[in-house]
Amino acid sequence: MRRREFFGFVAPSVLVMAGLLVLPLYQTIAWSLQRVNYGETGTFVGLDNYTHALTDPRFGQAVLFTVELTLVVVATLIVLGYLLATLVNGLGRSRPFVLGILLVSYVIPQVVGGAMFSWLFNSNFGGVLNFLLSTLLGQDILWFASTWPNRIMVALNTVWSMLPFAMLVILAGLQSVPEEVVEAAQIDGAPTWRLHWNVIIPTVRGTLGFVAIISIMDVLRAFDQLIALSPQAVQLGNESVMLYVFNVAFQDGGQQLGLGSAVNVLLIALICLMLYPFIRGIAREARHA
Amino acid sequence: MTTTTERTRAVADVVPAPPRKRWSARRYLVGGILVLTCWAMLSPVIWTAMSVTKPTDVAFLNPPVFFYQPSLQSFVDLWQTTQFYQYLINTLVVAVISTVVALLIGLPAAYALARMPGWISAVLLIAALIFRALPRFAVVLPMYDLSRALGIYDTTFAVAAALVAINQPFSIWLLRNFFAEIPKEVDEAAMMDGCNRVQTLVRVIIPLMGPGILTAGIFMFLFAFQEYLTATILTDINARTVPVFIATQLGQTLPMLQQAGAAAMLLTLPVIAFAFIAQRYLVAGLNAGSVKG
Numbered sequence: 001m002r003r004r005e006f007f008g009f010v011a012p013s014v015l016v017m018a019g020l021l022v023l024p025l026y027q028t029i030a031w032s033l034q035r036v037n038y039g040e041t042g043t044f045v046g047l048d049n050y051t052h053a054l055t056d057p058r059f060g061q062a063v064l065f066t067v068e069l070t071l072v073v074v075a076t077l078i079v080l081g082y083l084l085a086t087l088v089n090g091l092g093r094s095r096p097f098v099l100g101i102l103l104v105s106y107v108i109p110q111v112v113g114g115a116m117f118s119w120l121f122n123s124n125f126g127g128v129l130n131f132l133l134s135t136l137l138g139q140d141i142l143w144f145a146s147t148w149p150n151r152i153m154v155a156l157n158t159v160w161s162m163l164p165f166a167m168l169v170i171l172a173g174l175q176s177v178p179e180e181v182v183e184a185a186q187i188d189g190a191p192t193w194r195l196h197w198n199v200i201i202p203t204v205r206g207t208l209g210f211v212a213i214i215s216i217m218d219v220l221r222a223f224d225q226l227i228a229l230s231p232q233a234v235q236l237g238n239e240s241v242m243l244y245v246f247n248v249a250f251q252d253g254g255q256q257l258g259l260g261s262a263v264n265v266l267l268i269a270l271i272c273l274m275l276y277p278f279i280r281g282i283a284r285e286a287r288h289a
Numbered sequence: 290m291t292t293t294t295e296r297t298r299a300v301a302d303v304v305p306a307p308p309r310k311r312w313s314a315r316r317y318l319v320g321g322i323l324v325l326t327c328w329a330m331l332s333p334v335i336w337t338a339m340s341v342t343k344p345t346d347v348a349f350l351n352p353p354v355f356f357y358q359p360s361l362q363s364f365v366d367l368w369q370t371t372q373f374y375q376y377l378i379n380t381l382v383v384a385v386i387s388t389v390v391a392l393l394i395g396l397p398a399a400y401a402l403a404r405m406p407g408w409i410s411a412v413l414l415i416a417a418l419i420f421r422a423l424p425r426f427a428v429v430l431p432m433y434d435l436s437r438a439l440g441i442y443d444t445t446f447a448v449a450a451a452l453v454a455i456n457q458p459f460s461i462w463l464l465r466n467f468f469a470e471i472p473k474e475v476d477e478a479a480m481m482d483g484c485n486r487v488q489t490l491v492r493v494i495i496p497l498m499g500p501g502i503l504t505a506g507i508f509m510f511l512f513a514f515q516e517y518l519t520a521t522i523l524t525d526i527n528a529r530t531v532p533v534f535i536a537t538q539l540g541q542t543l544p545m546l547q548q549a550g551a552a553a554m555l556l557t558l559p560v561i562a563f564a565f566i567a568q569r570y571l572v573a574g575l576n577a578g579s580v581k582g
Contacts, residue, residue, distance in 0.1 A: 001405045005486045010413065013398035013457060020454030021420050024431035031431075038434050084326065087319055099572070100565035101327045104334060107560040107571075109515035109532045112553045115539055116333035119340055119550065125349035128336055160330065165575060172576045217422045224517045227536055245426045250433075250522065257430070264427035271422045279415050286411030 025268075031261035038257065049262035059263065061237045062244040069151070069240070070219040073158045077215050078208055080159070081166030086196070088167065089174050099168075106164035114228025117157045118144075147236045150229070154238065157225050162218065166211050173207030174200070213278075217271060241267060334557060341550040348547045364555070367548040373534070377555075380530040382445045383520070384513035387452040391460050391509045392502065394453075399464030400490055404476065414465070417458035425518045428455065433522050443525040451523060452513050459512070460505050463574060467501030468494070504574040507567050514560070531556050 032049055036042025053059050084102070091098060105113060121127045121143040123134070134140045143149045177200055185199045201208070223242040226233055233239045234247065241263065249260025272279075340348050342359045367373050402410045432451050436442040471494060479493040480486075495502070517532040524533060531552060538549035564571065 001401065001486065006401045006405045006409070009397040009401035009486075009490075012394040013461065014413070016394060016454050017416070017420065017457055020432070020450065021423075021428055021457075024428040024435070025423075027431035027434070028427045039437060087323055087326075090319060091323075096565075096568060098323060098327060100568055102330060103564040103568065103571060104561050105330055107511060107515075107564050108334070108557050109517060111517040111532050111536050112556060113333065115535055115549065115553055116337045118539070119349075120333050120336050123351055125340075125546070126351040126353035128353050129332075131352050160333070163330070168572055168575045172572075221424050223425075227517070228539060231540065242424060242426060245424070249426070249430060260426065260430065264424050264430075267424045268419075268427060271424070272419060275418060275422060278418060282411050282414050282418070286406060286408050 028261045028264050031258055032265045034258050036257050037255070042258065045258065049258040050266070052259055053262050053266065058234075058239070059241075059244060062239045062241050065151075065238055066220060066222065066241045069155060069158065069222060070216055072155050073162070073219050074212055074215045076155075076159050077162055077166040078212060080163060081170045081211060082201075082208070084163070084167045085170040085174055088171055102167060103164050105160050106162075108161070110161055110224035111228050113161050114157055114225040117153065117160070117225075118228055121153055144230070145232065145236075147238060150232075150236055150238050154222075154225060154229050157229055158219060158222060161225070162215060166215060169211050170204065170207055173204040177203045213274060217274065220267070220271070334561070337550050337557075338554055341547055341554055343547075345544055345547055348550075349543060363544075363547045363551040366544065367551045367555075371534075371548060371552075372529075373531075373548075373552055373555075376529050376531045376534045376552075379445050379524075379528050380514060380532075380556075383449045383452065383516075383528075383530060384510050386445070386449040387456065387513045388506055388509040390449070390453045391456055392506055395457060395460040395464055395505070396495070396502070397490065399461045400468050400494065402461065402465045403468035404473070414462070417461050421458040421462070425455070426522075429519050429522050432519075436523055442523065443528050445528045448516075448520055448523050448528060448530070449513075451519050452516060455519065456509050456512050460509055463505050463508065464498075464501060467498060467504070471497055500570065500573065504570040507563075507570050508574050511560070511563075 031042065033044060033046060034042030035045050035048075088095065088098060088102070108116075119125050119127060120129045123130045123140060123143075127143075130141065130143060141149045143153050181199055181203070182195065185195045190198070221242050222240045223246065226238070226240055226243050230236065230238050233243055239247065245260040245263050248256040248263075341363045342361065343354060343357045344360050345362065347354045347357060348363070402413060429451065432447075433442070436444075436447045441447045475493060475497070476489050479489040484492060515532065516530070517536065520528075520530040521533045521536065524530065529537075535549050535552050535556070538545050538552070541549070
């Protein structure tokens with residue numbers, strides 16, 4: 001392919017991304033150094049927004065909550081995703097049907113899935129799960145008004161909506177495990193758990209790492225589900241980083257747009273750091289080509 | 290724990306077959322766990338379906354009512370008392386436009402990236418990877434500012450344009466991985482027969498890419514259909530989409546809340562059908578969309 005042709009082919013896509021992704025990104029970086037509101041030219045304040053963010057206890061709480069949520073959800077996703085993929089991998093004719101059902105929570109918009117979860121838990125709306133639990137325990141759990149129950153509900157919902165993705169990618173990984181290796185282990189009389197722990201899991205390590213990285217980046221950006229599930233997020237300390245940005249930079253008329261932009265920039269830096277292994281891989285591939 | 294029958298048989302040729310009873314017990318156990326998992330995964334949808342088909346006065350009663358006379362009144366109310374029809378049209382317009390445009394500009398770019406290795410492609414692919422992982426607000430808040438300045442705030446055009454850009458990195462990666470599976474010799478043969486690059490792409494390669502394009506299209510449509518964050522920032526009332534509508538109804542009282550549930554079901558049922566019909570493509574896309582770096 002000639003260079004001229006190459007540029008012709010990528011031009012429309014590059015123009016769209018330059019105009020609608022790079023320019024806005026530049027704007028965000030510029031705003032992060034300003035005191036500014038929508039439609040105004042801001043005043044330059046240097047790194048004030050960054051120091052404000054890093055010393056704001058509310059932001060600290062948001063980071064803590066987001067990191068905790070990420071760790072719990074991603075660990076659960078990997079374990080459950082692996083178990084579920086193993087079970088589905090053994091299925092025969094019923095497989096497409098089971099996969100179809102398991103895909104449902106992936107195709108439902110997250111905010112709608114969150115709404116559905118809230119109806120399952122909310123005692124004001126006769127949530128069936130809340131009803132069963134409170135009958136069993138003899139006391140009402142305040143899923144929306146107390147910190148930890150709310151966290152558990154949010155984590156459950158996040159796992160629910162992301163499990164199909166983890167399961168499917170791991171399932172594809174399992175299919176690339178050579179059958180001879182598994183058979184050899186079985187002939188040697190390895191018990192099931194050893195077969196998984198010493199043979200299959202080391203083989204699909206790369207896939208599990210991939211699922212972990214993608215899920216980490218997705219949970220770090222958690223937003224939609226909190227809108228539905230945590231209307232009192234700020235009071236409960238269950239504000240995610242993205243919800244914090246939304247609240248300070250949009251909700252109250254964008255009073256602190258600079259602050260929100262600074263948080264965005266910090267998050268981008270973190271994401272680039274996490275993507276580094278992938279970036280290096282692509283660069284290496286390009287050098288060898 | 291290979292329970293596939295073929296594999297069990299292959300093993301059985303070599304080692305004495307394990308007692309039949311143990312295998313079937315294991316199969317029942319696996320089946321039981323899977324049925325329970327499926328039930329748990331579906332329960333929010335099932336409960337919502339029940340809540341919206343209850344008569345309004347008992348819909349959200351505590352303790353919950355399990356036996357009732359099913360009624361579709363909430364759907365009728367939704368249709369008659371809200372702008373749901375308009376929101377649904379908005380959602381579909383945004384999804385269709387953004388899917389078509391994303392494919393039109395993404396296809397040639399992905400093709401070029403698959404065919405020309407080198408550092409320019411690597412830089413573009415790395416940029417696409419980073420853009421794909423970006424926090425939405427970092428681009429959507431400036432877009433809000435811009436759309437206000439240009440006077441296109443609260444139009445389906447603005448939302449569709451934003452989504453084309455936001456989903457472009459994913460579609461490029463996905464399509465590029467599909468293109469890479471078509472051998473270069475196909476291009477060379479077509480060009481030997483007198484096609485230029487554009488003709489090669491349009492007449493020879495794209496017809497071979499059918500499933501790949503369908504997969505990318507399905508994902509673009511699904512992402513646009515699901516999008517909440519971008520739509521809530523860029524729309525007010527005229528271009529509001531269904532997920533935004535449902536989210537705004539959540540703080541409301543009973544009849545409105547049941548209507549939100551009805552809207553959620555109307556939005557959910559087609560995508561559930563989709564999960565079964567287009568399953569093959571969803572599975573393929575989730576795997577090809579992965580970065581194989």
